[in-house]
Amino acid sequence: MQERLAYITLNMIEGLGPVSVRRLIDCLGSPRAILEADREELMKARGVGEKLALKIITQRDSIDAEAEIDRAAALGAQIITPMDKGYPEALKAIHDPPLALYMKGDLVPEDGKALAIVGSRSTSQYGLKAADRFAFQLGQTGFTVVSGLARGTDTAAHRGALKSSGRTVAVLGGAIDRLYPPENAELAEQIAKQGAVISEYPLGRQADRMTFPYRNRIISGLSMGVLLIESDVKGGSMHTADAATEQGRTVFALPGRIDTPGAKGPHLLIKNGAKLVQSLDDILEEYELLLPAEELEMPASATAARPDVPLTEQESKVVEALWQEPLDVDALARRIGMASHELSGLLLGLEMKRVIKTLPGKVVELSDDLRTGFR
Numbered sequence: 595m596q597e598r599l600a601y602i603t604l605n606m607i608e609g610l611g612p613v614s615v616r617r618l619i620d621c622l623g624s625p626r627a628i629l630e631a632d633r634e635e636l637m638k639a640r641g642v643g644e645k646l647a648l649k650i651i652t653q654r655d656s657i658d659a660e661a662e663i664d665r666a667a668a669l670g671a672q673i674i675t676p677m678d679k680g681y682p683e684a685l686k687a688i689h690d691p692p693l694a695l696y697m698k699g700d701l702v703p704e705d706g707k708a709l710a711i712v713g714s715r716s717t718s719q720y721g722l723k724a725a726d727r728f729a730f731q732l733g734q735t736g737f738t739v740v741s742g743l744a745r746g747t748d749t750a751a752h753r754g755a756l757k758s759s760g761r762t763v764a765v766l767g768g769a770i771d772r773l774y775p776p777e778n779a780e781l782a783e784q785i786a787k788q789g790a791v792i793s794e795y796p797l798g799r800q801a802d803r804m805t806f807p808y809r810n811r812i813i814s815g816l817s818m819g820v821l822l823i824e825s826d827v828k829g830g831s832m833h834t835a836d837a838a839t840e841q842g843r844t845v846f847a848l849p850g851r852i853d854t855p856g857a858k859g860p861h862l863l864i865k866n867g868a869k870l871v872q873s874l875d876d877i878l879e880e881y882e883l884l885l886p887a888e889e890l891e892m893p894a895s896a897t898a899a900r901p902d903v904p905l906t907e908q909e910s911k912v913v914e915a916l917w918q919e920p921l922d923v924d925a926l927a928r929r930i931g932m933a934s935h936e937l938s939g940l941l942l943g944l945e946m947k948r949v950i951k952t953l954p955g956k957v958v959e960l961s962d963d964l965r966t967g968f969r
Contacts, residue, residue, distance in 0.1 A: 600625035601675035602659040605693035606796045609649045612690040617641055629654050665797055670786075671698045671770050682706075688815040688841050692794035696770045698782070699790035705761060708738035709877065710813045710838070712831035713747030713823030714856055721747060721824035721856055723920075723959075724848055726754035728821060731874040731917070733760020738789065740817050742767065742809070743778055747823045747831070756784055765813045766793040768801030810834040811841070818881065819844035821871060822863060824856030832859050835868070844880055846871045873919060908932070909944055913960065916950065920959035 604615050604625055618628045621639035628636070628650065636647040666673050674680045674695050682701055685691045709732055711725055729739045729751040739755035741748040743764035755762035764785050768774050770793045773782055782791050794812065795805060810833050814820050820838040822845070825831045835845050845868040850857030864870050871877060905913065908930075915921065915929045923941070927934045941958060944950045951961045 597625050598675045598677040599659040600629055601693050602662060602673055603629060603654060603657045606657045607650055607653045612693055614642060615693055666696055669771055671696050682816060685815045692812060695792050695794055697790050697792045699786035701790050705738040707736060708740050708817045710740040710817040710820040711751035712741060712820060712834045714825050714829055715744050715746040717746045717824045718856055722750045725750035725823050729754030730758045733758030738763060740813055742813055745775055752781060752785055756788055761789040763789045764791045765809050767806035767809050769793055769795040769797050769799040771797050772800050774801040806830055807833045811837040814838035814841055814843055817843060819846055821846040822860050823848050825859030826855055827858045827862050829859050835863055846877060908940055916960050920957050923956045926958055
């Protein structure tokens with residue numbers, strides 16, 4: 595049996611995980627040797643008792659790895675293992691790298707420059723807009739946005755990256771043929787065309803309370819850092835932040851209102867040393883020594899308006915200021931160095947051009963039309 599087929603077989607054995615497989619390989623020499631060893635040989639590996647040894651022996655002969663490859667191919671997916679060139683180098687370095695990845699789409703070398711955006715499934719409008727905005731901006735600067743395709747924050751992050759024409763990777767909490775949530779099926783297809791949808795789970799495995807936390811180590815493992823948008827202190831995305839810390843990745847957190855539940859998680863992380871993020875610059879400066887300066891510059895299109903809407907020099911300054919975050923009128927006037935009464939007329943013209951929109955409390959933000967103009 596080929597070693598890559600052995601990896602796929604081992605991945606399909608229930609109750610056998612990456613750490614145990616690594617210990618077995620250290621003891622026996624190769625993945626194939628695990629499938630040929632007897633009970634006593636298997637139990638020589640550290641942490642492998644009689645119960646696990648019997649699981650391996652009773653399941654291994656009934657698993658057909660080649661048939662699994664064919665079933666995945668019928669779904670438009672491939673299976674890659676640590677033996678394949680396409681397996682991400684970043685995952686090889688974590689404590690418990692997945693034995694196999696089922697993948698729709700492709701991972702490319704440029705995905706080594708990736709940042710994860712995670713947060714609550716029931717996030718606020720503030721959180722959704724922040725996830726969309728940061729994902730869009732990261733995509734514009736050449737970052738691949740990694741998330742989990744869940745409702746709420748994940749969905750907003752993937753959509754923001756797609757709107758930027760950047761790359762995005764979705765890591766599933768169940769098998770690739772058991773997509774959850776089902777309403778994101780169309781989004782998953784879009785992601786596969788502009789990145790990859792991946793899962794470590796064998797075909798047929800439904801997502802459950804155990805699979806979601808376990809997949810989070812892959813989200814952080816694929817990324818240079820993790821940005822937490824909103825979460826309770828015990829939210830699932832906090833687990834991703836913990837995994838990032840263990841893997842030596844940078845943890846970023848978006849501050850929120852102190853009276854909102856979604857701010858508790860990010861604020862706890864900030865107290866414990868996570869980097870507070872207010873704008874894209876807070877993320878870019880973290881990597882300025884690791885990446886060439888030209889890779890960290892925001893493309894001109896990210897600070898321009900829609901191609902069909904010509905702007906004056908002053909209007910362009912407003913757009914550039916609002917690209918980072920919504921601002922109230924007074925703060926915007928200070929940001930661009932303009933008197934408030936002069937700015938009011940400028941904002942009226944921009945609103946008529948559908949470049950901006952005004953929110954309650956005299957807060958101004960860029961319109962959805964402007965952002966979607968960069969599809």
